[in-house]
Amino acid sequence: MxxxxxxxxxxxxxxxxxxxxxxxxxxxxxxxxxxxxxxxxxxxxxxxxxxxxxxxxxxxxxxxxxxxxxxxxxxxxxxxxxxxxxxxxxxxxxxxxxxxxxxxxxxxxxxxxxxxxxxxxxxxxxxxxxxxxxxxxxxxxxxxxxxxxxxxxxxxxxxxxxxxxxxxxxxxxxxxxxxxxxxxxxxxxxxxxxxLSGRKTGSSAAPPGSVDAIARAVVAAMRPGTAYALGPGATTLAVGRRLGLEPTPLGVDVVGVDAAGTGVLLASDVTEQTLLTLAMSQVTHGVLSVIGGQGFVLGRGNQQFSPRVLEVLSGITVLATQQKLAALGGRPLLVDSGDPAADAAFEGHVRVVTGHRESVLYRIQSASEELP
Known part of the structure; x- marks a missing residue:
């Protein structure tokens, strides 16, 4: 060969x-x-x-x-x-x-x-x-x-x-x-x-309001004293806007809420190093969306969430409309951070927020796992 x-x-x-x-x-x-x-x-x-x-x-x-x-x-x-x-x-x-x-x-x-x-x-x-x-x-x-x-x-x-x-x-x-x-x-x-990863697809098929419902659920769960790193994507963009902020399109912003529940922009369009420094100084939670058609949660367009950043995050919240999950046809969500050991930590199932007071458990795995 x-x-x-x-x-x-x-x-x-x-x-x-x-x-x-x-x-x-x-x-x-x-x-x-x-x-x-x-x-x-x-x-x-x-x-x-x-x-x-x-x-x-x-x-x-x-x-x-x-x-x-x-x-x-x-x-x-x-x-x-x-x-x-x-x-x-x-x-x-x-x-x-x-x-x-x-x-x-x-x-x-x-x-x-x-x-x-x-x-x-x-x-x-x-x-x-x-x-x-x-x-x-x-x-x-x-x-x-x-x-x-x-x-x-x-x-x-x-x-x-x-x-x-x-x-x-x-x-x-x-x-x-x-x-x-x-x-x-x-x-x-x-x-x-x-x-094969397949071609990325958009979210145009999602019913009006579904993304806003997801954003409402995420903001309702935010607590003062915790920083939230919003990954790129239309769904996470809606989260930032619901906080009254204007997030960086397709970048990673770090946000929070004060005691009154008002949104606060802590850092805008951060690099991997900036995100790591911030996450090491205070409790930080990742908020990530799913790439339509491909199912990637990590490793595509959000390399700021590196293995060393993932190690210090308090956890991640995954966002996707029900239509986006259905379009995967049962294929798992994928992570490809560049470190198989870091990816393996996500093996199993993850709770995906799909709407206001709506979520599902969905299979997630390392993209390096042996596939059929």
């Missing part, structure tokens, strides 16, 4: 530092200056380890340096180099050139986000591919649910494929709080539905 490997080394760089994406050299430089640490090479290595353990005769064809070779070395797999980027600072053109240089492969693994998926589609429109999720958002349907799932899916690939959508997101608009997603194209991916 010959597997191609492409890594976008800066994918996901902007998530923990509240930049909401990583497109553009200026954003990447700012993220590094804020202390962001590249995670994509390590996530690619995790996928390769899972693949290597199940496919001893594995051959990897990849790119020199951080675009693949470092991950192959970290995973201790045999590899051959097919391309060397012209610079240590790589971009979309380098991804496209690297994919073209790999030549024919049985399956192309790429680690990145939606922007990387676009570049791969441009360079290899009919090659079977599988994305290792490493971006901030990962809205396209061509990604496995986790690096581990990418490796196990690649190991079992028998040539059967299905079409998966690649979507395009305007990051500048996203940072301003506007989500404009459009279909860019489709790619062939392994026919392993349970291990």
């Amino acid at each position: 010959i597997v191609g490997l492409i890594v976008n080394p800066v994918a996901g760089l902007g998530g923990p530092v509240a930049l909401k994406g990583s497109d553009g050299t200026d954003v990447q430089a700012r993220a590094l200056a804020l202390g962001a640490v590249p995670q994509a090479p390590a996530r690619a290595a995790s996928a390769l380890r899972a693949l290597r353990d199940r496919c001893p005769g594995l051959r990897v064809r990849t790119v020199a340096g951080a675009m693949g070779e470092e991950s192959a070395l970290a995973a201790d797999v045999r590899y051959e180099l097919a391309h060397r980027p012209g610079s240590a600072v790589t971009g979309a053109a380098d991804t496209r050139a690297a994919v073209a240089a790999l030549g024919p492969v049985d399956l192309l693994l790429f680690a990145g986000g939606d922007g990387t998926a676009r570049d791969v589609l441009d360079a290899a429109p009919r090659t079977p591919v599988l994305g290792v999720p490493a971006g901030v958002k990962v809205y396209s349907g061509c990604f496995a649910v986790s690096p581990f799932a990418a490796g196990t899916t690649a190991a079992g690939f028998d040539g059967r494929t299905v079409e998966a959508e690649v979507v395009d997101l305007d990051e500048a608009a996203y940072r301003a709080g506007r989500v404009g997603v459009r279909l860019y194209g489709t790619m062939r991916v392994p026919a392993a539905r349970a291990r």
